Amino acid sequence: MKFKAEIDVMPLEALLDPQGKAVSNSMKNIGLPEIDGVRIGRHVRLFVEASNETEASEKVEQACKKLLANQIMESYTFHIEEA
């Protein structure tokens, strides 16, 4: 079976996110000073072949830990569904 995973990788809350800060600071320039606290991460979509959802989830977990996220500086969450 084929599953689709939608993965979000975000900088850890405790860390300064310079990109998010720069974008936050630009909000007033488009007339939206009410918006702040922007944090920017990465969205990854991938497909995984597995016999069931648990196995697919384990494979995605491995991909996140070994490559897609660096847990020293990032956290990840993901959602899986049958493709």
Next chain:
Amino acid sequence: MKFGVVTFPGSNCDQDMVYVLETILNQEVVQLWHKDTDLQGCDFIVLPGGFSYGDYLRSGAIAKLSPIMGEVIKHANNGGYVMGICNGFQILTESGLLEGALLHNNSQKFICKNVYLKPATNDSAITKDLDVNATYQIPIAHGEGRFYADEATIQKLEDNNQILFRYTSKGGDTTEEFNPNGSINNIAGITNEGRNVFGMMPHPERAADEALANEDGKAFFESILAHCK
């Protein structure tokens, strides 16, 4: 000493490193390709600066999976010497050979300038012959050089004298004002517990030739040659 300088797709300081080791320091140098799986008997492996794999995903994240890295990790785990400069340092932290991570500079800018470094310890081959009371002018050129590790790791690095260099003023002031990228405790370079793996963001190979009017970096290489056996 036989040096091996690894070229990854996107490395751009490999030839500078080869030039300094071969021409300035008269050492035997082998140029290794990232797809190689044979370190050809090199004693000291250098991972140079650059933008391996275009810094895709995170700096160094994909390079750590290059075929040669399996051998480099084995070499390091057997006590062999490995040094990573700039992107090489990022590859070393990504591969777990060094602790911590290199985050985007807090200034939100790519920084390319001369900075001053102060050796934080003499207890490593690369700093043994340096003067811990002196400062060395070495260039930096990076967008992701903000050294970060959790509090316990930083404490351990400090307690074990694993911090090699700190960013400083010309006079040796290591306050935040002279921290170019927001690194914790002004950390510019570290070593591992075995003291055989070195990583630093500044580029000593860009300050080791008379023609560049700055040879401060040469002392780093001379210390390596004197103490890496």
